[in-house]
Amino acid sequence: MNTLLTNPALRLFGITYLILVLKMVAVGAYTSILRMRRGVYATPEDYNLLGIAAKAIDEDIERARRAHRNDLENILPFFGVGLLYALTDPSLFAARIYFIGYLLARILHSIFYIRQMQPHRTIAFVVAMTLMLIMLVATLIRLA
Amino acid sequence: MNTLLTNPALRLFGITYLILVLKMVAVGAYTSILRMRRGVYATPEDYNLLGIAAKAIDEDIERARRAHRNDLENILPFFGVGLLYALTDPSLFAARIYFIGYLLARILHSIFYIRQMQPHRTIAFVVAMTLMLIMLVATLIRLA
């Protein structure tokens, strides 16, 4: 293992990020399962392949796609922010709170989004965003 | 601080990227503010929560969402490109031009997109894309 990953904050960051990618993949898989179950696809060639008639847009599939896009807007930028933050050698106590808090808030965000639970979804979004911004500002201060 | 971040090109890259994430977050926040001000939301559960009737799509909100998606398509791939470029130990002079140029071009791109300024938006897009491709090719040549 590269010596980078023996750094405990970086190691915790790596575990956090990989679990978040699994979570994103799960949202994508959920969308595919809904598409198959309801026979609603994105392209004419998908309908041709299956030999079925094209259907109207399905609200639950669109909701799962929005949850996925929200992940792209949040979890992907977090990769760079969390990696740089971990490289500033933060206190392990703070890193644990931020990374594990971010992980839990984003898992809950997906669940609340798909189950149409409001204002829970917005609260989970704001918690995760706040934790990312704290890490971002702390890192910027260290680097500047 | 990890020795990686004492490398001046990497440090400049880190600062550049973190400011770009702040910029992306600002575009997302602008979308949310527009949604609240105009009472136009993405999901039925948002309307239910607020107890207001669903409205038609708003053109300015859709424009802000396109600006955000354009960031996903450009700034997120830049993270990997810029990080690898900085790790090739480039001349600090070149790194400054590319990173600061990229940062400014992408900030202007968002402003021009939201203010509907064309061809300014397209010029800012092309400048940022060109700088990223220069870094990408320079890095590929060093690695290959």
Next chain:
Amino acid sequence: MNTLLTNPALRLFGITYLILVLKMVAVGAYTSILRMRRGVYATPEDYNLLGIAAKAIDEDIERARRAHRNDLENILPFFGVGLLYALTDPSLFAARIYFIGYLLARILHSIFYIRQMQPHRTIAFVVAMTLMLIMLVATLIRLA
């Protein structure tokens, strides 16, 4: 060059990722070329700039945009997964198979998507996803 990039698995990862970014840029450029050729744009200000009347949505342009979004959902998370995997000092033989396999599957995915080839597109998607998940789980086991 930073000593990180002298690690052969990291170097191969860097080359793989940079080629994938070029591929993503190519899908974006293809969308722009289609827009110009067919005179179909995303915003009113684009039509004003060109002095042409707004047109209805074009199915091929929407397909290229979906291929691009699929890249965001897959290639961008791969950056973090592949980087962390390479940092665990994997066997170079395994790293070669996973990285080169992923690269080829994602290039084919774009070609199959744009040429409307099914089930080829789905097969390429599943192959790339499987390779990423193998790297992800292998890395998680090393880190945990």
